[in-house]
Amino acid sequence: MTLYILCFILFLVGLYGLLISRNIIKMVISLTIVEVSIFLMLILIGYVSGGIAPVVFDSQVLENKLVVDPLPQTMVLTAIVIALATNSMILTMAIRIYKKYGTFDIHEISKLKG
Amino acid sequence: MDTETYLIIILVFMIVMAIAAIHARDLLSSVIAQGAIGYGLVLCFLLLKAPDLAIVQIVAETITIIIMVAVLHDSTRFETRFPICRRDIVNYSAAFVLAGVLLYYFVHAIAVLNPFGEHTLRMSEAYVYQAIEATGATNFVKGVLWDFRALDTMGEAAVLFTTAIGVLAILRLKGKKQSNQ
Known part of the structure; x- marks a missing residue:
């Protein structure tokens, strides 16, 4: 239970950063923190204490042994790669915004838009 | 420990x-x-x-x-x-109020989850115990990723490809010239 709550506090710190920061780079970093907390939450739910990692050499190893759930691990593997892709997309847009307006501050940008 | x-x-x-x-x-x-x-x-x-x-x-x-x-x-x-x-x-107070409300509901919501380390395999049991016979994969994560749920992986590859095209389109400095000029 403590682990789940700590993981959710990490999520809340990321959400707080998204709401209060005015800098685009800091917003991207906060988004990354939120992503990290969600990945960790899914893996925490799938953990079986005393289980072995889901890599074996033949099926006899599996007898009388617990295995960590491989399904959340697969889903998180997909999600990590997609998070990398979206992050690089956001950072590309951020650098274009900087080239156009000369600042990362969102209030300044909305003022300059006129 | x-x-x-x-x-x-x-x-x-x-x-x-x-x-x-x-x-x-x-x-x-x-x-x-x-x-x-x-x-x-x-x-x-x-x-x-x-x-x-x-x-x-x-x-x-x-x-x-x-x-x-x-x-x-x-x-x-x-x-x-x-x-x-x-x-x-306004932003700070909204962030703190939202965080407090979410934390309150989260603490009540995790009561239905299994405690840490006592997860029961439901659907994944088939993936774990049939992986070696059905796919020949000794790494179950790769067995699920490339065989049982290969369509998801194809979607992931499509997302990556689309992002690469998007990044190229945004980063390109000059626009393409029109052919009739």
Whole structure:
């Protein structure tokens, strides 16, 4: 239970950063923190204490042994790669915004838009 | 010490680093703190018996840091600071109220989850106990990824491809000339 709550506090710190920061780079970093907390939450739910990692050499190893759930691990593997892709997309847009307006501050940008 | 204690220590470190990343004055230190969070996640994955994820996360985190440092190198390291205005006070209070409400409901919602470490395999039982006969894969994560749920992986590849095209389209400096001119 403590682990789940700590993981959710990490999520809340990321959400707080998204709401209060005015800098685009800091917003991207906060988004990354939120992503990290969600990945960790899914893996925490799938953990079986005393289980072995889901890599074996033949099926006899599996007898009388617990295995960590491989399904959340697969889903998180997909999600990590997609998070990398979206992050690089956001950072590309951020650098274009900087080239156009000369600042990362969102209030300044909305003022300059006129 | 057992796994749970180690995980609690790493998670507290990650939370401290997250607060440091949000409140740092220099954007480069924010990026470094974000790297600390990412590598803390790698340690958590290793403790939670997920070696594939640890490998993928360490690569993804390194690439993210390289891209972020490249962006900062091309722009500015320093965040412009302004005195607190009324809009900031609204933002801060909204953030704290939202965090409190979400935490309250989360504590009630996790009562239906199994406690940590007592997960029961439901659908994944088929993946674990049939993987070797059905797919020949000794790594069950790869067996699910490339065989049982290969269509999902194809969708992931499509997303990656689309993002690569999008990044190219945004970063291109000159527009394409029209052919009839």
